[in-house]
Amino acid sequence: GQQVMQIPQYQHVQEGEDFTTYCNSSTTLSNIQWYKQRPGGHPVFLIQLVKSGEVKKQKRLTFQFGEAKKNSSLHITATQTTDVGTYFCAGLDSNYQLIWGAGTKLIIKP
């Protein structure tokens, strides 16, 4: 079936280092959404990308949607403790089904 692969599963960083998570789809997506889930919490919407090659920024977060609309990335510059959580991508396929990645857990090293 259609899948969205998300890597890495975990990323350990020192506070102040950058963090990136990648999503790849086997098929073209209509849009891609990103969510953040804090430990013990529920997913919270961050952004939606719709256009081929789209880049959006939210403060230290940069989101990209690939030219072929099959891949996307989220990059966080200079991580802070408040960034801790799991980041999920969710892509809308041609059947209007939202396909979720497995998430990347951001862990700040003590």
Next chain:
Amino acid sequence: GAGVSQSPRYKVAKRGQDVALRCDPISGHVSLFWYQQALGQGPEFLTYFQNEAQLDKSGLPSDRFFAERPEGSVSTLKIQRTQQEDSAVYLCASSRSGMGTGELFFGEGSRLTVL
């Protein structure tokens, strides 16, 4: 209400019991989704409603799972004859737009533990 409300927040059931989980979406939201999230995993799609119509139930793992949204607002997910593998957090999400084209607002979830 201001957000998506789910109840109960926590439910412990003995194997074989039936449970009912309630979701109260944001008023006026057309779309309603149910997801199952196991510990350390991403949300797994269960079913989707557009208003009162259940347009997709392909994610329901067995015929023990049943969902309804009779008036296009509140939804109930019912699990019959619960099994240990049903233990998970059940998340409800609603959206202003249809078919996953817009932001999903999630509730806090209902954590089900089956003993």
